[in-house]
Amino acid sequence: MPMTVRDVMNRFVVAVEATASFADVVTAMCRFHVGAVPVVDGERRVIGMVSDSDLLLKDLDRRPGDVIIEGPSRRRERRKASGRTAAQIMSSPAITVTEDTTLRRAASLMQRNRIKELPVVDGETGRITGLVKQSDLIRAFCRPPEDIRDDVVEVVSRYSRRCAVRVEDGIVHLVGGVARRSQLFAMIEEVWQVDGVVDVDSSITFETDDVDRAVSAGAPRRTGPVESGEGQ
Template sequence: MNVGQRMTRNPITITPDMSVPDAQALMRKEKIRRLPVLDKNGKLVGIVTARDLIHASPSPATSLDMYELHYLLSKLKVEKVMSHPVITVTEDLPIEEAARIMADNNISGLPVMRGEVLVGIITESDLFKLFIELFGARHQGIRLTVLLPEKRGELAEVSSAIAKNGGNIISFATFEGEDPTNSYCTIKVNGIDRETLLDVITPLVTRIVDIRES
């Protein structure tokens, strides 16, 4: 799955000369937390987040009165608080690579470019939705987490055993284990009862870590 399949297309944008209060109002109205900033030629020049705008507000400890604060804030432009240059991605980038870039750079969203043109934005919320799908969280079934030995054909053996006993795999995900010799695997299935699932899987795995209906 690539970024282009999960991004928000044609994101709402602002210009560098928009005031901070106007940008905050736009975020509240549209229920979003970040805005790409385009110059008059449509070129991406920055990105501003709700946190950036909050940090731009004067400190509560200031000696200015309320009217002075509002006046100063109304004059503060987005270009003064936006982040630039901007880390961007392309539509054909694998979604997990976009997640890695966000995590490594401690950012919550990435503008998506097609050449010099902004075509979308991928955010942490998009990744959360994908995470829900990955684990089949909106489907009823038995959720089983096991510790598997790291050997060729192990996943195929587990999935085949489930299928042969009438189970339907809703989701199947693997993760780093306790050491290089093993890995965790979380499987969600339906069409098979708990006892049968345990009888089928237990001989194939190092350990049953967790099992529950969800």
């Protein structure tokens, strides 16, 4: 089974209310050595996030009298820079995950949105239950090689009984054969989804190339006249 946020999350969460002052937010982040804090409402539902990047916007140059042509992004930054409470500083809506979210999905959300922390919320109530950080996701690559191999063998066995699996330093080595080329593609894709896999070294062969056949069958056929010299 893929590792989920539940396996690595921190259940101790430093959060602030929307009415918390700028100074209160800074104090909380410094005291607990965190780079971001969720902003919650009265029922501990996450309504936003304040990161160290949001706080540093206070350093934006706001000299009076300057005439600056600004885009929407810059205007949002300046509004945050003038904020005095967590509600005015935070990025909203917050990007969240649940405890059942896979680590790969969480990593994808962080990379796509350029963030380092994700609040973990209850899927039904929306209340915060924890926090997951980029450094937590690295634990997916700390799995013992025998655990990785067991998961890979489970995947491979669905496609062939003629494959040998070896795992070294997170690299999966596959030797053997499958019946069809399409099976090879699907199997390798599933192996890549196993937590802890760093790379896949495949020496798998196939008996029938059903991929090229499918492409050829779907290729458009020319129905117009044959050009001069063709077909001779």
